[in-house]
Amino acid sequence: MELSVIGTSQGTFCGGGELVRELRFCVPKRNGDAINFFDRNSRRRCRNSRLQLTLTASGQSEPVRSDSFPVHEPAKRPNSIDRVRLFVGLPLDVVSDCHSVNHARAITAGLKALNLLGVEGVELPVWWGLVEKEGMGEYEWSGYLAVAEMVQNAGLKLHVSLCFHGDRQHKVSLPRWVSKIGGSNPSIFYTDRSGKAYEDCLSLAVDDLPVLHGKTPLQVYKGFCESFRSSFAHFLGSTITGVTIGLGPDGELRYPSHHQHSNNSIPGVGEFQCYDENMMNHLKQHAASLGNPLWGLAGPHDAPTYNQSPDSNPFFNEHSGSWKTPYGEFFLSWYSSQLLSHGDHLLSMASDVFTNTGVATHGRVPLMHSWFKTRSRALENTAGFYSTDGKDAYEAFAQMFARNSSGMIVPGMDLSDDQQPEQTMSSPEMLLKQIRAACKRHGVGVSGMNSRLGSNGLDRIRKNVTGDENNVVDLFTYQRMGAEFFSPEHFSSFTQFTRGLNQHFAELHSDDLLAEETVPVVAEESVPVEASSSPSAEMQTA
């Protein structure tokens, strides 16, 4: 398991992607061998047979130049190797509204620090609303290209997240022209039972409808991805090793079912988001096709509202809820299948676009861990995962990811059960385990992410990414760079975290290992035993 190999800060000696990749294999499994965290050279010297085999196999038979090396390496080796590549997210606003790089100097310094720490790379959020702001098909990549350049110069890797959503909190919205269309045609947005539209991403129901000046959103997303591919062609496969496709609100594959966060610490179950015109049409057709047209007239009438608990209304009631009635099963499975096929469309589009570029595609699923320990698991259901007692939604989703050769990013790896309020019946750890099991069954690579920045979650993350074989994570993205990240309090624990991950922390105490050979009288590390039992007592009595 390892984080990364350190690149040069000046780039002069940079061997490029090829070698860097080779070296990743060379970290031995065993503890205690002398592997130096900072020194790739000494790493190669560790006495471990695995190291040697890999090196001779691929190390020098064919020297290939880094920038022309089209290997799909991340996709190739999902969970076979005991190591994790650590990425750190760049600030959400790293590129400004006018396509300049915000805090460029801080970011340069930060990148250097990360590089020295042995972090593999950074994650770059690319906003649809920024790049294609002016009009459909008018892309402006300059800001992001500048960032990619900086990252490359820092000797780091880049994982790009294409964000097809907006973020109120950070004042990023969808492209202006899209919002404008939404103004006249609000049915392109998800809508809840009360008719309120969620304007930070498009409804999955319009994926195939030509609502954007005659084009379907899927076509627009595809155009965006293709433009990205051609603009960043010279980074793909070398500096850029992975792409995450935005799949919905906050980039996650889910419905915006719980977007109204109250400050109240106990999250409710959220609401179904099936009330926009197009979703309702789908539902109607689907119900009719099953011979139950009445079921298609509306969503569940007895579901709780956003911040209510599952038991507050009948639908999710633990024992007598409608969720286990035939209607409940009909609705929940339809609702979930819509999300599944949305994800399928987008990920297969992405895998088409990025095939043979050397980058791996990823999608993110949510970790809806509240109410996990109830039978109805309401929060997951409103978000689109038909998970109840006896139903494993993640099976189908993992299968879908596998079909599209996508890696699955799972957030919340910093959360532990004992930090959750008891009343929420929450279990992030068990849910994570369930998702991972499904991915393992289908051979989907799991990547990790944290949901909150803070020293408290680091231990949990370490457990999650370095655990047993079922716990394999090939990539972990730590969110996110910024003032808090670099604050002395946080950064020092992060430093320790990365060093701990690399098992090299023991290096600092290597002094202890000196004088391990037997030499006549040296007792370097001991103190005189002035006040302990010593020969004098014996001798005086002798």
Added chain:
Amino acid sequence: LGTHSHTQKISLPSFLRTDRSFPSLPFRSPHTAMSSVAVEPLLRYHRRTEVSGLRKVANPCCSSSSLNCSRQKLFHRGKCKLRVRRRSTAPFVIRASSSSSSSSTALAETFESSGDVFFRHSFPVTQTETVEGKIFVRVDQENGKGNWHLTVGCSLPGKWILHWGVSYVNDIGSEWDQPPKHMRPSGSMPVKNYAIETPLKKPSGDDPFYEVKIDIDPKSAIAAINFVLKDEETGAWYQHKGRDFKVPLVDYLLEDGTVFGSNSFVIWPGPFFSNILLKPETDSTLEPDDVKREDRKVEGIYEEQPITKHIAIENSVTVSVRKCPETSKNLLYLETDLPEVVVHWGVCRDDAKNWETPPGPHPPETVIFKEKALRTLLQPKEDGRGCSGLFTLEEGLAGFLFVLKLNDNTWLKCKGNDFYVPLSNSSILHSESGQEHFKDAAASVKALDQNQGSDTAFTNEIIKEIRNLVSGISSDNSRKVKTKEAQESILQEIEKLAAEAYSIFRSSIPTFKEEVVLEEELEQAPPKKSSGTGSGYEIVLQGFNWESHKSGRWYMELKEKAEDIASLGFTVVWLPPPTESVSPEGYMPKDLYNLNSRYGNIYELKELVGKLHELGIKVLGDAVLNHRCAQYQNQNGIWNIFGGRLNWDDRAVVADDPHFQGRGNKSSGDNFHAAPNIDHSQDFVRKDIKGWMRWLREEIGYDGWRLDFVRGFWGGYVKDYMDATSPYFAVGEYWDSLSYTYGEMDHNQDAHRQRIIDWINATSGSAGAFDVTTKGVLHAALERCEYWRLADEKGKPPGVVGWWPSRAVTFVENHDTGSTQGHWRFPGGKEMQGYAYILTHPGTPAVFFDHVYSNYRSEIAALLAFRNRHKLHCRSIVQISKAARDVYAAIIDEKVAVKIGPGHFEPPNGPRKWSPALEGRDYKIWESS
């Protein structure tokens, strides 16, 4: 000649390999046929500069042609049986290659004469050797009648200290007592109340032994003398099988009532001496101990036992490259002062440093090694001082890679990497910058930048080979030590960068254009080695108090104590402000370039600094930058016009202090009202201050700074000054009040430490700061018995040290808080608890002069020795085990446990066994065994 040198060649190795632990150390020359290998280089090679006695002893051995004969003699006469075992990876000291002469004179001449050397570099190579020597213990009587002496000697070089005590006849148990005053040799130093430390000295310059002689009084009731030997250089203790040495003395006179006589002492042949003889050749007891003393009548007893010590040996490799004008090939000349070296080498075509074997012709004695590299045995140089080789390399190669292999399978590398010699065009064109470039790569960011993707194949082989070697283990060790240094410097760099990123993210509203420029600057700035935070292992002594100026010759007084300071284990001394000052203590500076102060004049200061440097101690200058006293009045009669070399006018004074009518800008910090505050925002002021500080660095030799009253101006200016002077260590005094509610100190002092952190951040981490927060919390905890205060809400130390340990300089007292001023005195009588805390915890501890030279001395000395011995450093990890009302306990780096406070605490005996190490009033320290 051939036969003769041949014999010697064999004999030397066997001399060297009397070592039990490595019975088969293969010091065999593969080329015994080469009679030209002379003896001299081998000898040179095994001689360390520190071992001054060695040469003398070794020479007679070599001059006799038969080793077997001389060996016995050697051991008996010289008693300095010295074994050398190389530990492994070696360092090289690089010499200028021009002085070298080559074995193949013709080649060398061609090489030297054709000029045009575009690359020349000397690689330092250090190698750890284990030398073996002896400790002897002798009890004898002068002239048969006189006083009896116990003599303890050691044949190895070092700063040997005898740490000893006595047991009395009626003592029960095994406690030590301090010996009576008359027994203590001069130079003895009491340690606690039961031991004495006496340094070993050479009786004369060319005596091979360091020894100490203790008088034994026949009439005293001393039953035994107990001791251990300590090497101050390495901090190592030498004991006998993990126990103290014990020399029992039984006075028959007292028991039998017989008369005095030379028989009144009997040395007990107790368990100690019967066990000591580990090796057959040490069997000789009651042997006349030294040639020089053969005339002395020896009775009593003489015993010896072997000891070992690790010593660094320095050698060098020099590489020069020039272009051959006729063939446009590169000629590379490699020489070293090591004997019998195989160069394991290859070339590379690009920066990736992939090893290749170049086509021939190759130098003589070259073999191809598994098609990946070449091995060339270097030819001995004609003057016998090492060996050399000339390599012809074709055009178009980017670099020459090599490692050295000694004939006992020891590999020598360059700081853990392969040696790399650039051959590229750029370095030909700019030989200067090429070398610079190379140096940077090799030295500064060493472990990182170098050798990124090189020679996987080659390394692979090395791994295989090392695996099969017995010495592999030790080679690991020394490599670790080296990479550890690299790690430390990298950690510092990381912290600096993070601090920079933090301060920008935190405060700035970015303007893009400006930042592009800054960014370029940043890119071009060479990586700095010195970050103002030292090695991480510093222990600072504040080398003065508020009264030190009174004698007028403080520098000289301190100089007399320099040795003592060094032996206590301090690595940094903070000296008082050196400039002419209105107040005698120096904190009201006037003419900055006038370094005649009440502490002494500039020459005495230099003498002091030189002395401290000699002892390996770094020196901090106390720089008062916030304010400066004026020489002249302005037209209103206000003193704000400066004199001396920096004759600033009132534009150098901040505008917002009405007392001084400055015409500068407003102050960027708080004002100190007793003198005109300097306006650091003025370019001319900053330029002058930088010039002055650089002058102090060069002229006086200060290694770093203690910065007075840094609250008075923006930390960004401090960064400027630090960057201009690259101090080894710097610490700022940012002292303001902690938070109190209704007169009671708040538990949470985060705001207080945040202000200090903010200042450090403003300096971009280029300087540390005194951890005032920790002092404050210690005050409250100790004074009121509220030890729970010593853990913050997150279970970390509550001071700056809990947040940014590498920049925290912890202290208990200074000249302001204590001494005769006592502005904020540490709770009386509890100082040692404070020291037990700061000297075991992370952060860089600073010890106050008054405490060192007080009753606390021995306790502080023990704590310092303890910190050094366990290699605790400013980034050590502290784990708080208990923070209760009456006790605080923590485990540091998992190897040291400490408690302070009257309450009870025992470290849990889990997988680790804890044994008590130090104890004092309300504190106790354990070490894990």
